[in-house]
Amino acid sequence: MEPAQTENPQPLPYQEMTSPDYARVAAGDFRAGRPMAGVVELKGVCPRCRAVMVVTLIDSGFKTALPHQGGAAQPEGPTGRRIEPIMCTCAEEHPHRPDDRFGCGAYWNFELR
Ligand SMILES: [Zn+2]
Ligand SMILES: [Zn+2]
Known part of the structure; x- marks a missing residue:
């Protein structure tokens, strides 16, 4: 009997890197959790090392920068x-991996809507 090793046998080395694929994969995989005061929690699978991870985003400046409502048209971002x-x-x-770091080093931009 010769069991085939299909799982990756060795751990992925830490490396700070990104790829357009990371953003694309994560965009379809990460889900925003329950909204809490000023905080958004994202949960998903790392597109590089495939580990489940949770990211907490501080929601500052997202909804709080409206001193007045109505009237003039709001300036819209691009x-x-x-x-x-x-x-x-x-x-x-x-x-x-350096002692003061977490994860596998992968980073990417996530589009929050
Ligand atoms: Zn990772
Ligand atoms: Zn990992």
Whole structure:
């Protein structure tokens, strides 16, 4: 009997890197959790190391910058979307990771809507 090893046998080394694929994969995979005061929690699978991770985004400046309502047309951003830089924060072991870092080093931009 010769069991085929299909799982990756060695841990992914820590490396700070990004790829357009990360943003695309994460956009379809990450879900925003229950909204809490000033905080948005995103949960998903890291597009690089495939570990489940949770990212907490501080919601400052997102909904609070409207001193008055109605009247004049609001200045709209080019897209009206908000881009947040996300970094992998998994708890897995990744070789060569500095002690003060988390995750596998992957980072990408997440579009919050
Ligand atoms: Zn990762
Ligand atoms: Zn990881």
